[in-house]
Amino acid sequence: MNLTLTEILFFVLSAITIISGALVIFSRNPVYSVLYLIVTFFAIAGHYILLNAQFLAAVHVIVYAGAIMVLFLFVIMMLNLNETTEPKTALWSKFAAVIAGLTFLPLLVGALKTSEAVVMTQPQNSDIGLVKTLGQVLFTDYLVPFELSSVLFLSAMVGAVLLGKKSTEETN
Amino acid sequence: MQSLTNRSKQVSKKEMTFMEKLYLPAILGGMRITLSHLFKKKVTVSYPEQKRPISEVYRGQHVLKRDESGAERCTACGLCSVACPAEAITMTAAERKKGEEGLYREEKYAAVYEINMLRCIFCGLCEEACPKEAIFLTDRIVPTEFERGDFVYGKDKLVEPMDKNLRVDVSVRQTKGVLEFKQHPQYAHNKLWDPNKAIKSKKSAH
């Protein structure tokens, strides 16, 4: 089999993504889970670069690995969770969790069955992932969803501020 | 109230103006001051090469003097050891044998004479107590060592060399006043001591 460099990179990255993704779930220590999740995000950013979407890759690293995961890690480190503090779950709740998880399986299988065979293509147009192209698409074709999502974020921010603010009645 | 210096400033608790709240002018002012120090003369003294001027009567490492003929002056009377507030001085006396007259001036001499430099506070009371002008503090600095034991100086380090050219010069300390003080029949530092009074106070205590 004659693999090109892109293909080798793809398989290596996919392996890293899947293995670290599995380790996120199987690690007993939550800090390890978060760290494996960061590795997963990096691997996904690598996939974006393979698809010639450098902007998306960079933003993915900055936002997910650089900001959100830091906050996750922050909280977990503050709470100092470890194996000894892990709450004991009842057997029935474990059972319920497994069933709930398994319901996802048909969905996955169904999605894979209906999808067309994946063909690896080298994008001919290397400008496709550039900021300019992305911006034009975002602000023309997808203007409404884009603005709506920004409103959503704004409301989330306002909500967070409201929650974080001390109520004057209580303190008095 | 009258202030001692004219540098005191009244504390003001007024609201800061906008310019003050920016902090930037103050920070730049501070940076200007530190920058001006970049070009100022440095106060560092590069020690082993340069030495800070010290007082003539600086109290450093001790020396046990010899007399003109090279005999040790110390007679192991123990007054220095008694005078020492830090209890740094110890000595063992010995009797001078026949034929040792050139080495020791008096009939009794110190066979062992040790000063613990870690205990010594360089107050100079030993010098003051000595009736034989044998011990003097000099302007030499006690060097650092790696072992505590090395700070206990024996006679090998304290007694000055026999060679006349290598003698330690303490002439600044042997001023006329000091010599007179030392040669006073009753010892000047004891002149306030009245035997009768001392006996009286002892009696009254009883």
Added chain:
Amino acid sequence: MTTLIMTSGFDWWPYILVVILFLISLGVAAYATYAERKVAAFLQDRLGPNRAGPFGILQPIADGVKMFMKEEIIPNVSNKTLFILGPAIAMLTALLTGAVIPWGPDVVVDGKVYRLQVTDVNIGVLYLLGVVSIGVYGIMIGGWASNNKYALLGALRASSQMISYEVAMGVSIVTLIMFTGTLSTAEIAQQQHGFWADGYFTWNFFKNPLVFLIFFICALAETNRTPFDLPECETELVGGYHTEYSSMKLGFYLFAEYVNMFISSAVISLFFFGGYNFPFMDQIDNQLLVSLIGVGVMFAKTVFFIFVFMWIRWTIPRFRYDQLMNLGWKVLIPLSLVNLAITGLVMYFTGNLE
């Protein structure tokens, strides 16, 4: 990407440049430790290290040897893998940033072009931001793995500080991107060609000084330098996140700080002070000479900003933690947002939009 490597023989130049850059970064960082002590001494009317070699210039080597010779202690209760990973990440991210900085104009020798930039990715500015945001992990992982309260608190302080100031830094960079119109570092450098063009300065500093001010303050916070050096606070946190570290692992943390300082100085001079551009560069005919002077100018500017970092350190006392957060969230972020809006409006009304 693939075709570039496969065709026309193997181009060794970028790899050589990586090695050169690696050595320069480490060398500059080593001598920055020496410079720090020397600058501190001179600002305090002292002489500073002057025993190892003439003027003490061998001091960094002596320090390095000392660091390597020290006993390596890994605490028994620590998490060993992460304990080692911490300083490694700190060092790695510090060294990664240099890749997208153009250190000088292209050098042409015998018709072959040598680019003085390891890689000109079209998202260079974002790459910088991304790598900087990863730098937090080195401190966090190291602080947590030490299994020490002080180290953990120091790590949390460091990371929350870095995240907070990343926001303001990001918005100020967005402003910069808006009026330069590019994400490529090489292009930002080219736009600031010379010093004076079309009746105004070409350097970005003169176009929007406020962006520079915000970026500079954030750079101080990102590199954990005074007045934002709260992560290592002897009075409150013992040694901060590197309390449990010894030997060269501690050295890596300290070294990473200096490499970061070098890179941020380079980025500041690149973004705002023209990078390798200098006045009257068009008057010189010899292209090679221009390139060489350009490299020199770039390094001179970088060294100057390293000096400013140190100058500030030995002038200003450190912030209290709430003051730090107030400055970050209540002053710098609104200020950078207002600056962004005003810059946008000015660009709209002067017709500088594409």
